[in-house]
Amino acid sequence: MAHEATDTHPSKDAHHGHGVGRYFLIWALLLVGTATTVITGRMDLGAANIFIALLIASVKATLVVLFFMHMTEAPGANRLVFVVSLVFSIVLMIGVFGDLWTRNPMTLPTGASTFDAPER
Numbered sequence: 001m002a003h004e005a006t007d008t009h010p011s012k013d014a015h016h017g018h019g020v021g022r023y024f025l026i027w028a029l030l031l032v033g034t035a036t037t038v039i040t041g042r043m044d045l046g047a048a049n050i051f052i053a054l055l056i057a058s059v060k061a062t063l064v065v066l067f068f069m070h071m072t073e074a075p076g077a078n079r080l081v082f083v084v085s086l087v088f089s090i091v092l093m094i095g096v097f098g099d100l101w102t103r104n105p106m107t108l109p110t111g112a113s114t115f116d117a118p119e120r
Contacts, residue, residue, distance in 0.1 A: 026067045033060040054093070 037056050045052060065071050071082055 022067065026063055029063060030060055033063075 033056055037053070037060075040049075040052050040056070043049075065082060071078065074082075
């Protein structure tokens, strides 16, 4: 007796049933993020420049990974790798900024002359 092909699991194409409107929305958000990057890149926001640039870049990268790379529909192992890579990137950034915040001001790469203060 032949066994009927009653597959209770959704096929690979079933979970991609969303329309193109979703992609156009994410694309529009990425364009807004790019415009925001250009506008804030031309402003002098002092020490906040790097933090705003990193925030905008992180949001844009997250949108690309979640929607264009289909991470919202990925199995658990892929999501775990994504989250671990985000945590690793944050730890690296904290390490770099932590190093810069604890340095002697004369050793920072600001372009200031080393003759402004006596050497120690």
